[in-house]
Structure formats: C-alpha cells, structure tokens
Amino acid sequence: MSQNEITLEKPLFYNNPFGLRFEIGPTEIGAWVNREKRKFNEKYFDAALERAQRIFDTAFSPLDDISIVYQIFSDGRRKVKKNDYILRQINTIITNEILFSKHREIYSENLNYKCQHWHRVTVSGLKTENVNINKILLSLVNTDFGVRSPSVGGECYFINHTKSLVLNLYDDRGMDVVALKLETLLPLYKTHTEWLLSYDREHIDEVFSQI
Template sequence: MQTTKQEYRQFLQDHFKRLNLRAPLFYNSDFGLRFDLQVGETNTEKYFQNVIRRATTIFQNAFDDSDNVFLVLMDYKYKRRKIRFSNFIFKQILDLHTGEIIFLKEIGLYDPHDKFDIRNIGVIKLTSGRINHKTVLLAIANQDFPSRFPRLENNHIISNKEIYFINISKKLILNMYDDRGLDVVATDIETLRPIYEKHKDWILDYDREQIEKLFA
C-alpha cells in the first residue's frame, strides 16, 4: 500500500508529468484557464466581495464536496522557518490531525541555480468538503493588503505562501495566486470545458485569444 507521499508523487508523475507545481500554473500547462477576479476599484469592500464571489464560484464548479483532493501548502524557507500545524490554512480543515500531513522540501523550484531557493511543502489528502475553501480564498485575496483579515499569516506581513488544490478525482489543479486572478489546469480540455462555458466572461482578456483557440 502506498504512503500519501508516494500517492502524491505518483499522481503528479502520471497525470502532470510535464508540469512543475509552481506559479503561474496557466503558463506551465498545455490545458488551462486563467480567470480575472478583479471588478471595480481596488481595495474597496465591494471589490473584495466580487473577488471572492468569482473565486468561490469557480472553485465550486471545479470541486465537489466528495472529490478526493491533495491540498498543497508551499512556503519559502527562510532560515529555520517551517510549516507548523498551527498555521492558518490547516485551521481551515475540518477535524485535521497531524498524521494526515506529510512534509516535503523542494530545492530550486523557481531558480534551479539558486541553492537558497528552498520551499517547505505540506501535503494533505482529504475530501474537498472538509476544506473551508471560502475562507482560504479570502485569505489569499487579502495577502497583498496588510490591513485586511483573515490572512495567510497571523500578522500584517505579506505572505510567501502558495496554496494548490489538486483534484484527484477530476485530475485538475486550481491555484488562486492573489486578488487578481486564478488558474485552473487539467490533463485534458474536456475536463475544463464545463468551467469555461459557464464562466468564459471572466477569462482574463490578456489570455482570452489563446484560451478561446483551445475550445474552438
């Protein structure tokens, strides 16, 4: 029987062999969607309401509560900093216990020539319904606005954390990188088609032509 670490590695190898799990997902994948979450004037309450409305709507179209998921929390390693069980993201998971978390380390993820480019990674295998995804997405939206809460960190500093939702059941990955946008990538175009058809108006204009060609 495989361990969670082996399952996680094997899943990425089998279904996303050419994809490094890093931002920007859209530009590192053959089949992807890039959504624009921004509506109206930045840093107003209405602006953030629209960001979360779009982000949660897309998430709920990509994930059913019963879907098996790898939740991946990635953080830049600075000195002795590590991912702790008490961090904000883990608190958003229903009935989480320490034995469900595996910890990995990735070196040179963004710069293969930089020995100090080290990421601490926490991976949890669970069902989507256990994740308080709306609060997680809200914290991601707030990360570049130190006065807003909730936050990925417990203080006012800007976070280096990245969160990836890997849908094992549907073989897709979702990453909201900040309040500006969200990427969804998959192993084939048909997995993405229903999401695209429902929310094509939210596609980022910069990448619209490239994305529309996929679904032509």
C-alpha cells in the same frame, strides 16, 4: 491523478499543458476608495471572493477526493507550521496523510544558496467538504493586502483527484485552473467564459475551439 503530474509553480497557467486563467478582482470596481488613506473598497473584495467561490464550486464537488498543498519560500529557517492559517481550515482529524517536504526543483532559477528551498505541506485523503474553502479563498484574495485579515503569504494549490485538475488562486487579481486533458476544463470554460482574463482570452479561445 498524481500531484507530481502537475507543476506546482506559479504561474500555473503557463507551466502546465492545459489551463484557464480567470480575472477575480473586477477591475471596473477597483480595490481602493482612497489609496492615500488606505481605505479599501469592500465591494471589490466581496465581488472577488464571490467570483472565486463560484469558479471553485464549478470545479470541485463536496465529495470529490482532493489534496491541499501549501508552500512557502524558505531561507533555511522558515517552515510551514501546524498552526498556520491554511492548515487550521482543514479538518485534519479525518486524515493522517500530512506530509512536510522541501523542494528545490521549483523556482530553481531563484534559489541562489544551498539553504534556500520551498517548504511544502501536502494534506491528502480529504473530501472537499472537509475543508473551509471560503476562508482559504478569502485569505488568498487578501494576500497582497497584509493589513487585511485573514491573509497568507504562501501559495495554496487545490488538487482535485476525482476530476484531475488543479486550482490556484494566486491573489485578488486572478485564478488558474489546469489539467492534463483539455476536455477536463471544458465545463469551466463554458460556464465562466465571461470571467476569462482578457490578456489570455484569445489564446484560450483558440485552444478550446479545437474541441
């Protein structure tokens, strides 16, 4: 699967042919013990990370051929650096397929000036086992809570070329997994149906009832 066949733009679920949308942070627990005092509920973050990791492990096997895409909004000055947190979790020694690129075809309605674009790095030629997945997922769970470490401000997409799907954990609230064929997502749908986001569950169930 070519990454160009999937639109790497949030919300991934709504921008691609077939998808699943999972609730990651369990709302019945809640992220805060005391919001005014900025005291977090660690059980919430532990549960969110565990859920994200379990879904990921269903979608990706250790020896699957994958790529990692990380992208950030740039006003012309910002760019992805080689020592950014996401890249430090990838064993880049085993691949020389690291591509830095600029994009204006995504989120184009929000690009008001010529200098604005999305700065992207794509690391290909990887196996899942070459990446510290848990630490990346943790940083994405924390992305809306800047005081928690690690956290990242950009978007990370895991592209599974072996199974022809793309996964994006957009923050602690949810994760999208999309594919070009509905059948590709069936194992995920069956295994983790209880974690489907309630807002989109009716639509997802209706789509998968056609198989």
